[in-house]
Amino acid sequence: MAARAIWKGQLKIGTTKVPVKLYSAVQDRTVRFNILDERNKMRVKQHMVDPDSGDEVPDEEIQKGYEIEPGRFVILTASDLEALQPPPSRDIEIEEFVDQDKISQQWFDRPYYLGPGEGDGGDKDYFALAEALQKQEKEGVAHWVMRNKYYSGVLRSIDDYLYLFTLKDAREVISANDLAKPSGAAPTQKELAMAQQLVEMLRGDFDASEYKDEYRERVEKFIEQKAKGRKPRLQAVKTKRKTESVEAALAKSLAALKKGKRAA
Amino acid sequence: MPVNLFPAARSNRASLRMLGPDGQPLARRYYAERTGKDLDAEDVVRGYQLDKDKYVVVTDEELERLQPEKTRDIDLKQFVPADSIPPLYFERGYFLTPAAGSQKAYKLLAETMNKSGLAGVATFVMRGKEYLVAIFSDSGILRAETMRFADELRSPSDVGLPKKKDVPKASVTKFEKLIKTKSKKQFSPAKELTDKQTDDLLKLVKKKEKKRSNIVEVDTEADTDRKVIDLVQVLKKSLAGKAA
Numbered sequence: 001m002a003a004r005a006i007w008k009g010q011l012k013i014g015t016t017k018v019p020v021k022l023y024s025a026v027q028d029r030t031v032r033f034n035i036l037d038e039r040n041k042m043r044v045k046q047h048m049v050d051p052d053s054g055d056e057v058p059d060e061e062i063q064k065g066y067e068i069e070p071g072r073f074v075i076l077t078a079s080d081l082e083a084l085q086p087p088p089s090r091d092i093e094i095e096e097f098v099d100q101d102k103i104s105q106q107w108f109d110r111p112y113y114l115g116p117g118e119g120d121g122g123d124k125d126y127f128a129l130a131e132a133l134q135k136q137e138k139e140g141v142a143h144w145v146m147r148n149k150y151y152s153g154v155l156r157s158i159d160d161y162l163y164l165f166t167l168k169d170a171r172e173v174i175s176a177n178d179l180a181k182p183s184g185a186a187p188t189q190k191e192l193a194m195a196q197q198l199v200e201m202l203r204g205d206f207d208a209s210e211y212k213d214e215y216r217e218r219v220e221k222f223i224e225q226k227a228k229g230r231k232p233r234l235q236a237v238k239t240k241r242k243t244e245s246v247e248a249a250l251a252k253s254l255a256a257l258k259k260g261k262r263a264a
Numbered sequence: 265m266p267v268n269l270f271p272a273a274r275s276n277r278a279s280l281r282m283l284g285p286d287g288q289p290l291a292r293r294y295y296a297e298r299t300g301k302d303l304d305a306e307d308v309v310r311g312y313q314l315d316k317d318k319y320v321v322v323t324d325e326e327l328e329r330l331q332p333e334k335t336r337d338i339d340l341k342q343f344v345p346a347d348s349i350p351p352l353y354f355e356r357g358y359f360l361t362p363a364a365g366s367q368k369a370y371k372l373l374a375e376t377m378n379k380s381g382l383a384g385v386a387t388f389v390m391r392g393k394e395y396l397v398a399i400f401s402d403s404g405i406l407r408a409e410t411m412r413f414a415d416e417l418r419s420p421s422d423v424g425l426p427k428k429k430d431v432p433k434a435s436v437t438k439f440e441k442l443i444k445t446k447s448k449k450q451f452s453p454a455k456e457l458t459d460k461q462t463d464d465l466l467k468l469v470k471k472k473e474k475k476r477s478n479i480v481e482v483d484t485e486a487d488t489d490r491k492v493i494d495l496v497q498v499l500k501k502s503l504a505g506k507a508a
Contacts, residue, residue, distance in 0.1 A: 002423065002424025003422065003423045003424060011381045012417050013442055013446065014442060014446070015410070016439075016442060023265060023418075023423045023425075025352060025417055025418050025423075026412065026416055026417060026418070027361065027413060027415070027416055027417065027418050027422075029413070029416050030415070031312070032312075033311060033312055033322065034310075034311050034312075034313055034319065035294060035308050035309075035310065035311075036308060036309050036310070036311040036319060036321070037296050037303060037308060037507055038306075038307050038308060038309045039307075041309075041319055041321065042296070042297070042298075042317075043297075044294040044295065044296060044297070044303060044308060045294070045295055045296075045297050046292055046293065046295070047291060047292075047295060048282055048290040048291070048292055049291055049292075049293045050284050050288055050290060050291075050301065051288075051289075051290070051291040054302065057272070057284045057285070057290055060271075061283050061284065061285045062278070062283070062284070062290065063281075063282075063283045063284070063285070063287070064280040064281070064282065064283070065280060065281050065283045065287065065480065066278060066280055066281075066409075066465070066469045067281055068469065068473055071478075071481055071482050071483065072479065073283060073287060073480050073482075074469045074472045074473055074478055074479055075283070075287070075472075075478040075479070075480060076280065076285065076465075076468070076469075076478075080468060083459075084461055084464050084465055084468065086460070086461065094446070095318070095446070096446050096447065096448045097446050097447045097448070098447070098448055098450070098451045099444045101347060102426035102450070102451040103451055103453075104274060105349075105351060105354050105357075105398070105400065105409050106273075106357045106407070106409070107453065107457065108351045108354045109490070111351070111352045111417075113418070113420065113423050113425060113427070114424045115423065115424075116425075116426065123339060123426065123429055124429065124431050124432075124435060125283060125435065125439075127308060127428055127429050127431045128431040128432075128436045128439050129414070129439045129492075130433035130438075131431065131439075132436050132438075132440040132442075132443055133439075133443065135436070136440055136443050136444070136447075137439060138443050138447060140443075141451065141456055143456075149295065149458055149461065150460050150461050152457045152459070154349030158353070159348060160351075160428040161420050163352070163374040165351060167453075167457055168273060168457065169328075169457055169458065169459045169462065170453045170454045170456075170457040171274075171456045171458070171462070172273040172274055172275065173272065173273050173357070173453070174272050174273065174274065174359070174495060174496055174499070176359070176402035176403055176405045177403070177408060178503065179359070179405055179496070179499055179500055179503055180285070180500060180503055181403070181404040181405065181503065182361065182362055182367060182370060182371060182374075182404070182503045182504075182505070183367065183503070183504050183505045184362070184367030184368060184370075184371055184379060184505065185367075185368065186371065186375075186508055187368065187371055187372040187373075187375060190448065191368075191372050192372065192375065192376065195372050195373065195375075195376040196379070198382070199343050199376050199377070199380060199382060200343075200380075202340065202341070202342050202343045203342075203343045203382065203426045204342050204343070204344060205347050205348065206342075206344040206349050206385065208353065208411075208413070208417075209414050210384070211341075211385075211387075211413060211414070211415045212413065212415075213394070213396075213415075214332070214394060215330065215331065215332055215393055215394050218330045219322075221328055222322070222326065222330055223312050223320050223322065225321045226322070227312075227314055227318050234326065234329040234330065
């Protein structure tokens with residue numbers, strides 16, 4: 001079944017506008033639990049309490065505060081918070097384009113699909129823009145307002161479709177450039193050659209379908225069994241650790257790989 | 265190869281606390297709807313919903329025993345060209361620093377990956393969960409990005425996007441021209457990625473602080489040992505081989 005658009009807007013590049021719809025590209029697969037009252041297995045509710053007295057504080061008495069130092073808060077009133085909200089807009093402003101490798105993976109937050117919106121030439125402009133971005137190998141730096149929040153992101157074209165990725169805030173991300181390289185002796189030529197050989201043997205193309213969330217699968221299977229009234233058996237957790245020299249580990253890995261290749 | 269893991273991002277959003285009428289920080293508590301009584305951690309259990317009012321109870325111990333084996337090792341499965349993984353997969357970043365005794369292996373891996381332009385695809389156990397990660401060498405420092413699994417992503421047909429239509433060449437050319445005129449060589453995260461709402465909020469807080477208006481103070485005996493951790497300093501220490 002087709003997904004429902006979570007937002008409608010328009011890409012604005014200079015004076016050119018392309019109507020689009022926004023869809024989440026992520027499908028939540030987390031196994032979700034509810035908190036239950038142990039005695040009757042009924043859902044519980046949550047409320048805010050004063051931890052000292054244990055008394056409930058009703059919603060209308062709750063204030064919001066920014067902690068400037070431990071125990072010292074600046075109160076922000078409802079009207080303060082409302083005034084901080086950005087003015088509503090339907091424009092996704094694309095002010096500049098950069099080469100596709102300019103923005104490090106570190107910045108990427110959530111992916112969204114853009115689909116053609118309604119309006120003049122929606123489909124045609126959508127696919128024309130996707131093709132143009134792909135040909136130029138560029139991506140657009142985007143700013144927009146959605147549901148009372150500012151967003152920064154990047155507009156990219158992948159396999160004929162447009163994607164909008166939200167990007168993290170500049171204050172959040174730590175760059176490797178601000179850190180010093182790790183201490184310790186440099187590897188020898190022999191070690192580098194061996195490592196290079198090992199890496200080459202493990203070289204391949206990224207195929208996401210080769211990897212599965214095994215923990216999630218185990219939890220799902222366990223729940224299924226338990227729901228049927230069975231007592232599923234659980235394996236004991238093993239912990240084993242061994243250390244060996246880099247060279248010995250590399251040699252062993254190489255030997256194991258060579259053997260595997262021959263067998264295949 | 266044992267390594268230490270540090271988040272590559274700090275939470276810097278201006279988060280607000282919920283306070284009572286006298287400014288006292290509030291706590292969120294569970295309570296039973298019928299009796300209205302608060303419930304402690306030992307009074308509640310975790311349930312997976314099968315049907316309305318029908319749950320399978322799953323205990324902490326059961327979940328713990330389903331967890332993968334505890335290890336600090338990165339299990340490298342594959343090496344792929346660093347730019348070949350679509351950004352759709354990336355979730356959260358972590359810096360890896362060498363654990364005691366693994367400086368040599370760490371440097372060797374970082375240098376080899378740098379030279380070959382490859383990223384490692386690996387699995388890694390953290391907080392009782394197995395993560396799929398892509399490992400990049402960022403000028404000698406290893407950075408892991410946790411990845412979404414393939415079934416957590418939708419395809420264009422899952423979303424119901426229309427099939428690609430052939431478009432007149434002139435339309436494509438029009439957009440190509442537009443892209444060219446608006447292209448820049450550099451990207452400046454500090455300029456482009458600073459949330460205005462957070463900025464405005466912090467400014468308002470400063471203004472109120474100066475004017476001494478709307479300020480409340482409460483006794484914080486309970487949490488005086490809460491310290492602000494400077495993540496960059498912790499990382500620098502760890503990379504230098506000192507205990508963090």
